[in-house]
Amino acid sequence: MAAPAAEPLQSHDLACGYSGRAVVQGVNLTARRGEILTILGGSGSGKSTLLRTLAGLAPPISGGVRLLGRDPYALAPAERQSVMRRAGTLFQHDALFGSMSVIDNIAVPVLELTRIPRPLAYEMARAKLALVGLSDLPHRLPSELSGGQRKRVALARAAVLDPVVLFCDEPTSGLDPATASHVDETLLRFRDVLDAAIIAVTHDADGVRATADRAIVLDAGRICAEGSIDVLERSDHPAVHAFFHRPKALALRDRTGETSRS
Numbered sequence: 001m002a003a004p005a006a007e008p009l010q011s012h013d014l015a016c017g018y019s020g021r022a023v024v025q026g027v028n029l030t031a032r033r034g035e036i037l038t039i040l041g042g043s044g045s046g047k048s049t050l051l052r053t054l055a056g057l058a059p060p061i062s063g064g065v066r067l068l069g070r071d072p073y074a075l076a077p078a079e080r081q082s083v084m085r086r087a088g089t090l091f092q093h094d095a096l097f098g099s100m101s102v103i104d105n106i107a108v109p110v111l112e113l114t115r116i117p118r119p120l121a122y123e124m125a126r127a128k129l130a131l132v133g134l135s136d137l138p139h140r141l142p143s144e145l146s147g148g149q150r151k152r153v154a155l156a157r158a159a160v161l162d163p164v165v166l167f168c169d170e171p172t173s174g175l176d177p178a179t180a181s182h183v184d185e186t187l188l189r190f191r192d193v194l195d196a197a198i199i200a201v202t203h204d205a206d207g208v209r210a211t212a213d214r215a216i217v218l219d220a221g222r223i224c225a226e227g228s229i230d231v232l233e234r235s236d237h238p239a240v241h242a243f244f245h246r247p248k249a250l251a252l253r254d255r256t257g258e259t260s261r262s
Contacts, residue, residue: 007032007066008165008197009054014063016046016053022061023049026222031197033164036187036211039201040243041218047201048092048169050218054199055089055167056080068164085113088158090168094150096142096157103129103138106157113161128156131193132186148179152186159190166190168200172207184210205244217243 009031017023024046031037039047052058054065056072064071070083088109096105103125110121129135132152142150151171158166171187172180184207191198191211202208208215209229216226219239225232233244 008068009199010066011054012064012066014050014053014065015061016049016058017061018049020061022221024218024221025062027063029216029223029226031165031199033197034191034195035213036191036198036200038208038212038215039199039218040208040215040240042239042242043203045218045239046221047218051167051169051199051201055087056084057089081113085109085161086163087165087167088161088163090151090154090158090166090171092169092173094142094154096150096154098142101139101141102134102145102153105142105153106160109157109160124160125156128160129153131159131189132156133182146179148175148182151175151183155183155186155190159194159196162194163196164194166194166196166198168198168202170201170203172202172204177206180204180207181210183207187211 007030011027011029014027015022015025027050039050041047053060056065056067059073065073068083068086070079072080072083075083097108103122106125106128107121110116110124111118116124126135126138129138132155134149134152137145137149142153145153155171168187172183175183187198187200188211190196212229214226214228215232216223217232217237217240218224219237225235225237225240232240235241
C-alpha cells in the first residue's frame with residue numbers, strides 16, 4: 001500500500017527573521033490542497049517575513065519547512081529548482097517587468113524554468129490570462145493597466161506552471177474594495193481549478209471573510225490563534241478581536257494605502 005502523500009506545506013517549530021534575530025518563532029502549521037490559509041496580524045507582526053521563509057525565499061533561523069515533502073533549504077540546486085517549479089509566488093508590489101507585455105510577463109517562468117517549447121509556453125500563458133479574466137489585454141504593458149489588472153496578471157504569472165502551492169503577499173493591498181473583490185474571486189478560482197494550497201498574507205478583513213478556509217493570527221512573534229473564520233471572529237484575544245472588529249475607516253485605510261513592512 002502506497003504511503004499517503006505529504007501535505008503541500010508544513011513547518012515545525014519555525015523561527016525566521018533578519019540577521020539572526022527572530023521576528024517570528026515557534027510556528028507549526030500545515031497547508032492543504034484545495035484551501036486558502038491566511039496569515040493575519042498587525043503591522044510589524046512578521047507576516048511577510050514568515051511567508052518568505054515558507055516560500056523558500058529566506059532561510060529559517062531554526063526549525064524547518066517542508067515544501068511538497070522536501071526541505072527546500074537542504075536541497076542541491078537542481079533538486080531545489082524542481083521543487084520550486086511547483087510553487088508560485090505573488091509579490092506585494094506585483095514585480096512585473098515594465099518593458100515586457102502582459103503575455104511575455106506571464107510566460108517568463110515557463111521559458112526560464114522548463115524546457116517547454118516557446119509556442120506551448122505562450123499557450124499556457126494565454127490560458128492563465130483567460131482564467132484571470134484579461135484575455136483581451138495580452139499586448140498591453142504593465143504601465144497601461146490598472147492596479148487590479150496588474151495584480152491579476154501577476155497572479156496569472158505565479159500560477160502559469162499550475163503550482164501545488166501558491167504564496168500571496170498582500171494580494172489586495174492598495175486596491176479599492178470593488179477591485180479587491182475581483183482579486184478575491186480570482187484566488188477562489190485558482191484554489192478550485194488548480195486544487196492548490198494558497199497561503200496569503202493580508203490586512204484585508206473583508207477579503208479574509210470572502211476567501212479564507214482557515215487562518216492563523218500572529219501576535220508578539222507567535223501564533224496566538226488559528227482556525228476557521230467563524231471561530232476567530234468570536235475570539236476574545238485582543239489581537240484577533242482587533243483584526244476583525246476594527247473601525248471601518250481603519251480597515252479601508254489598510255486596504256488602500258498600507259505599505260508598511262510586516
